[in-house]
Amino acid sequence: MQNDHLQEPTLKSETIYAGKVVKLQVDTVQLPNGHQAIREIVRHPGAVAILAITDNGKVLLVRQFRKSCGRSLVEIPAGKLEKGEQPFDSAKRELMEETGYTASEWKHLHSMFTSPGFADEVIHLFLARGLRKGKQSLDQDEFLDLMEVDLAEAERLLAANEVADAKTITALYWWMKERAQAGPRA
Secondary structure (H helix, E strand, C coil): CCCHHHCCCEEEEEEEEECCCCEEEEEEEECCCCCEEEEEEEECCCEEEEEEECCCCCEEEEEEEECCCCEEEEECCEEECCCCCCHHHHHHHHHHHHHCEEEEEEEEEEEEECCCCCECCEEEEEEEEEEEECCCCCCCCCCCEEEEECHHHHHHHHHCCCCCCHHHHHHHHHHHHHHHHHCCCC
C-alpha cells in the first residue's frame, strides 16, 4: 500500500467499556515519527440507512428523540446491524420495522464511516423503491413518527436544521441531485 508511512501500529490495546451497542477501546500506538500516542476508539457493529422513495416521488422520514443530541431529529429509516446480519438483510428489516413498508427495488448507494476520528462505525446506505405499505413493527424501546415528504418539505427540513445527521443529509442531497438530473422518479 502506498500509504504505509502513515500507519499507526498498535502497541497496546484495552477495552475499557463494553455495552449493549458499543465498546470503548483505548490503544497505544506508534506514530510515523516514532513517538507514541493514545487513540480512543468506539467500536460499533455497523448500521444501515434507507432512502425510501414512494411511487409518487416522496421520501419516507422518521422523527425521533435522540438522547445523545438532546432533541428530536428527522432522519431516514436506519438501524444497527445485528450479529451476523448482512447489510442488505438489515436494511430490509429496518425499513419494515420503522415504517411498515417493504420494497421490491433495492440499490446499495454507498458505505461510509460516520465519525472516523474516533469510531469504526460504517453505515451502508441503500435506496429502496417499489414500496408497499404493511404494518410497522417498532422495537419495544423505539418511539418515532413516520413522515412522507416531498422535495420542497425536505429542503425546508434541511434549512430549519431539523435534519441534522450526516446519513440523512447525505441521502437527501443524493436524492435532490438525482431528481435534478433524472426528473421526479429519482
